[in-house]
Amino acid sequence: MTSESPAPLLAIEDLHVSVGDREILRGIDLTIAEGETHVLLGPNGGGKSTLLNTIVGLPGYRVTSGRIMFKGVDLVGLEIDERARLGIGIAFQRPPAVRGVRLRQMLDVAAGGSLEPELAEALDTQLNLGHMLERDVNMGFSGGEAKRSEMAQLLAQMPDLALFDEPESGVDLDNIAVVGSAINALLKSEERISERRRAGLIITHTGHILEFVNADVGHVLYSGRLACKGNPLDLIEEISSHGYDKCVECALCQTLA
Amino acid sequence: MPDARLSPEALERLAEIRTAAEAAVDKPAALGPDIDITRFRTVAEHDRIASLESLQRQVKETALLSGFDADEKERSASYFQMDRTPIYERVQKAFDDAIEIMSTEEALKLYGEEMVANWWWRAVDPGKDKYTALVALHQTEGYFIRVKAGRKVEKPIQACLFVSESDVSQNVHNIIIVEDGAEANVITGCNIHTDVKEGLHAGISEFYVGKGAKLTFTMVHNWAEDFSVRPRTGIVVEEDGVYINNYVLLKPVKSIQAFPIAKLVGDRSTAVFNSIVYGLKDSVIDLGSETQLIGEGSRSEAVARTVSMDRSTVYSRGRLIGRTNTCKAHLDCRGIVQSAESTQWAIPDLASEGAPGAELSHEAAISPIAAEEIHYLMTRGLPKDEAVSMITRGFVNIEIPGLPEVLRRQIDKAIEETSKEAM
Ligand SMILES: Nc1ncnc2c1ncn2[C@@H]1O[C@H](COP(=O)(O)OP(=O)(O)O)[C@@H](O)[C@H]1O
Ligand SMILES: [Mg+2]
Numbered sequence: 001m002t003s004e005s006p007a008p009l010l011a012i013e014d015l016h017v018s019v020g021d022r023e024i025l026r027g028i029d030l031t032i033a034e035g036e037t038h039v040l041l042g043p044n045g046g047g048k049s050t051l052l053n054t055i056v057g058l059p060g061y062r063v064t065s066g067r068i069m070f071k072g073v074d075l076v077g078l079e080i081d082e083r084a085r086l087g088i089g090i091a092f093q094r095p096p097a098v099r100g101v102r103l104r105q106m107l108d109v110a111a112g113g114s115l116e117p118e119l120a121e122a123l124d125t126q127l128n129l130g131h132m133l134e135r136d137v138n139m140g141f142s143g144g145e146a147k148r149s150e151m152a153q154l155l156a157q158m159p160d161l162a163l164f165d166e167p168e169s170g171v172d173l174d175n176i177a178v179v180g181s182a183i184n185a186l187l188k189s190e191e192r193i194s195e196r197r198r199a200g201l202i203i204t205h206t207g208h209i210l211e212f213v214n215a216d217v218g219h220v221l222y223s224g225r226l227a228c229k230g231n232p233l234d235l236i237e238e239i240s241s242h243g244y245d246k247c248v249e250c251a252l253c254q255t256l257a
Numbered sequence: 258m259p260d261a262r263l264s265p266e267a268l269e270r271l272a273e274i275r276t277a278a279e280a281a282v283d284k285p286a287a288l289g290p291d292i293d294i295t296r297f298r299t300v301a302e303h304d305r306i307a308s309l310e311s312l313q314r315q316v317k318e319t320a321l322l323s324g325f326d327a328d329e330k331e332r333s334a335s336y337f338q339m340d341r342t343p344i345y346e347r348v349q350k351a352f353d354d355a356i357e358i359m360s361t362e363e364a365l366k367l368y369g370e371e372m373v374a375n376w377w378w379r380a381v382d383p384g385k386d387k388y389t390a391l392v393a394l395h396q397t398e399g400y401f402i403r404v405k406a407g408r409k410v411e412k413p414i415q416a417c418l419f420v421s422e423s424d425v426s427q428n429v430h431n432i433i434i435v436e437d438g439a440e441a442n443v444i445t446g447c448n449i450h451t452d453v454k455e456g457l458h459a460g461i462s463e464f465y466v467g468k469g470a471k472l473t474f475t476m477v478h479n480w481a482e483d484f485s486v487r488p489r490t491g492i493v494v495e496e497d498g499v500y501i502n503n504y505v506l507l508k509p510v511k512s513i514q515a516f517p518i519a520k521l522v523g524d525r526s527t528a529v530f531n532s533i534v535y536g537l538k539d540s541v542i543d544l545g546s547e548t549q550l551i552g553e554g555s556r557s558e559a560v561a562r563t564v565s566m567d568r569s570t571v572y573s574r575g576r577l578i579g580r581t582n583t584c585k586a587h588l589d590c591r592g593i594v595q596s597a598e599s600t601q602w603a604i605p606d607l608a609s610e611g612a613p614g615a616e617l618s619h620e621a622a623i624s625p626i627a628a629e630e631i632h633y634l635m636t637r638g639l640p641k642d643e644a645v646s647m648i649t650r651g652f653v654n655i656e657i658p659g660l661p662e663v664l665r666r667q668i669d670k671a672i673e674e675t676s677k678e679a680m
Contacts (some may be wrong), residue, residue: 056636059628080635081644090636096629100651109647110637136651153637 008069009034009199010055010161015066017047017054023064024050026224032161035196037187037214039232040203042221043244048203049093051221052163056090057083070161085112089159091150093166093203097138103149104133110157123152127182144175151182162186164202168209180212187213207236222248267373274377277384278393286386288572289514289543292485294387297426297457300340300397309337309345315451316419323446323477324664325417331661333412334358334402339419340427341397355408356441357401358416361430364401376432380463380491380520388459388487392428399429399460402443406436406467413442413475413661418460420449420484426457433474437467437495442659444475447486455483455511462490466498468523473659475503477667480510482538488515496523496552503657504532504544505664507671509569512541516574519548521555521584530559533653535671536569536599545574545604550584550615557586562653564672565592565599576606579615588619593626593652626652646673 010032017025024047032038040048054061055068057080068075075083089110107123108114115123123129127148138146147167154162164183168176187200193216202209210232218232220239227248228235239247263271285291306312309327312320317327320337329335333352336359337345343360357364365372383393400416420427435441447458458480466472480486494500500519519528530546548557559575575588592601605619626648634644650672 058632058636079641080632081638081640084636084638092633092636096627096633098630098633098648098651100654101630101634101647102651105647106634106637109634109639112638157637 008032009071011069013067013069015054015068016064017050018062018064019050019060024224025054028066028226030219030226032199032201034160034199035193036216037200037202039210039215039218040201040221041205041207041218041235041239044205046221047224048221049165052090052165052201052203055163056080056088084157084159087160088163089154089157089161090163091147091154091165091167093169095138095146095150097136097140099136099139101137102134103129103137103152106137106149106153107133107156110153115156119156123155126185127152127178143170144172147171147175147179151179155182155186158186158198160198162198162200164200166203166205168204168206176208177212180209183209183213207240210236220244220248263369263373267370270373274383274393277382278390281384281390282387282394284386284390286388286487286514288516289487290512290541292457292487292512294391294426294457297424299395300420300425300427301422303339303342303344305342305344309335312337319448319451319479320417320419320446321663322667323417323448323479324444324475324661325415325446325448326663331412332415333410334414336400336402336416337419338398338400338417338429340421340425343398343400349412352410352412355405355410356414357403358414359401360398361401361432362396362398364432376434376463376465378463380465380493381461381489385489389461389489391426391459392430392461392489395428396430397428399431401432402441403434404436404439404441407438409440411440411442413444413659416443416445418445418447418458420453420456420458422450423452423454423456426459429458429460431460431462433462433464433472435466435470435472438469439467440471442473442475444477444661446477446479448479449481449484453481453484456485458484458486458488460488462488462517464490464492464500466492466494466500466526468495469497470495471499471501473501473503475505475657475659475664477505477507477664478510478513479508480513482509483511485511486513486515488517490515490517492517492519492528494519494521494523494526494528497525498523499527501529501658502531502546503660504530504534505668506534506542506544507667509538509540510542511539512543514543516544517546519546519557520551521548521557522551524553524555526552526555528557530561531655531657532561533655533668534561534563534571534573536563536565536567536571536601538567538569540569540571542569543572543574545572545576547576547578548586549578549580550586551580553581553583555581555584559588559590560655561590562655563590563592563601564595564649564653565601566595568596568598570600572602572604574604574606575619577608577617579609579612579617582612582614584612585616587617588621590619590621591652592623593649594623
């Protein structure tokens with residue numbers, strides 16, 4: 001990050017979240033500025049999805065203390081749709097199928113009413129949606145289809161902060177490339193940071209998506225806290241050679257924690 | 258009513274019908290709440306009208322809610338019955354030689370011999386219950402529609418059966434014949450005047466779909482909270498014939514019970530039943546269909562979507578009876594109960610009678626809209642009530658071929674209103 005950091009878009013302060021009576025997140029601090037792309041790494045069950053779901057406001061994720069400030073507004077207490085209209089979007093890892101609601105309708109909804117036909121056309125070409133547009137959303141979609149559908153919805157919505165929950169899980173390399181270029185299109189991550197406005201937070205378990213998307217900062221979410229922060233590619237290399245346990249014991253992490 | 262010109266055989270058949278009906282005057286129906294039919298008078302007579310435009314505005318508007326359009330531009334033929342009188346019937350010029358439309362009593366006078374031999378109480382048993390008996394013994398007209406062989410009429414034929422007073426029973430007998438190779442799209446609305454409270458509609462419908470013919474029959478019901486409805490319908494489909502039945506009920510009713518029976522007698526014949534039912538207020542609704550798969554390679558599908566609210570009780574039935582090895586049929590009934598005081602039953606019923614090769618299947622489900630789905634739509638920026646109505650609309654938005662736009666809008670509006678109420 002540069003010294004003259006742009007204004008924070010998202011500022012999470014000492015966030016504690018419980019699911020049922022289990023505390024999953026135990027004091028998260030995270031700041032994402034306009035134009036930045038962050039990556040969230042961490043072992044399975046560490047609470048990465050919990051963090052994203054809490055930001056979008058899904059019920060069941062109870063904020064017991066702390067704040068989530070977005071554009072200067074405290075999100076805690078806002079409805080899911082209010083947060084979306086404020087500019088938060090998410091691509092789910094496993095979105096639910098909705099019988100009777102077509103992907104085309106979802107794109108209209110995401111666009112805030114109706115998606116312009118030319119934009120729908122462009123999305124269709126870019127993400128190879130084909131007859132998926134007229135199918136009930138996620139109903140019988142393959143892994144790759146579900147990811148492309150999620151990306152199409154985000155591109156129709158164009159949120160200021162886009163959250164991606166494991167965009168590469170369960171899809172083949174061709175699909176990762178398509179999803180990766182869609183993330184780039186959304187975040188303009190090929191451009192200089194000063195040219196970017198939209199911010200992203202990407203959960204990745206494998207790091208494959210980073211072969212297609214440039215990220216600025218990486219974090220490791222470990223036992224309910226952000227234990228480590230650094231260059232995303234360095235972190236991934238560290239984790240793949242030494243594992244998470246070792247990674248969070250490194251000197252840098254120790255000072256952060 | 259028997260005509261002196263009828264043959265002894267025909268007269269004998271009419272006497273048989275009468276005897277069967279007389280034996281059933283007190284026979285309760287197998288399904289649905291019993292009704293004391295002696296409380297109702299027979300509907301009244303009216304003057305004929307020269308044009309549908311001369312109908313009272315309120316009548317026109319009510320009829321339009323069930324797809325009956327007084328401006329007949331988009332219709333090939335119209336029949337309008339006010340209480341017991343067919344006050345208007347007309348075939349548009351372009352279809353003059355393709356369609357016949359008149360009251361069944363007139364048709365009986367005109368084609369007595371042919372009617373009795375082929376269509377008159379041939380698909381419905383007059384002795385089935387007290388409602389068939391009521392119509393057989395005290396019939397108050399009904400429509401007769403015949404589409405000539407080979408004529409494919411795309412523009413809908415419309416029929417409206419209107420009740421304008423309280424405490425009466427309208428006992429209609431309808432017959433539709435689609436001759437070999439012909440196609441027709443019939444929209445019927447049964448309506449009552451907004452002032453009408455109590456009443457009974459007993460309707461016999463007998464449909465005959467010829468070889469390679471196709472009949473799409475769409476019925477929209479607009480009843481009232483104290484109105485009872487007992488239709489009795491029989492359909493016979495011949496070789497390569499197709500029958501499609503669309504049924505839409507969006508208004509409260511005291512009780513309705515109907516269970517049309519389609520006999521797929523011809524090889525490769527098909528029957529499809531689509532229904533969208535809203536259970537509102539204290540309605541007791543018992544609907545379903547039976548398809549008998551008799552001809553080689555016959556096919557059937559029944560799709561029902563039910564949303565029940567308030568204190569309504571809804572039975573959604575479906576029965577498939579396979580009688581040939583090469584038949585195949587599927588039932589798909591799904592319901593959403595939106596009120597703690599409402600009850601829904603889904604009753605699929607399959608039988609293979611001496612047909613080990615028959616393939617019959619069903620899916621039945623009663624479940625709420627998944628919260629996860631509502632939240633998913635909300636993450637795209639849709640408020641909760643709109644998300645619920647979009648999913649509900651999707652739930653009932655089954656493919657209904659031939660459904661006029663006005664009906665589609667009606668359905669959308671009802672869904673909008675009911676999902677708001679459910680919030
Ligand atoms: N909706 C939920 N209901 C119950 N437990 C949950 C729910 N969401 C997350 N958890 C629990 O929270 C912990 C963290 O899960 P999650 O956030 O999915 O981790 P990650 O995405 O890092 O793999 C796990 O123990 C998981 O079982
Ligand atoms: Mg996860």
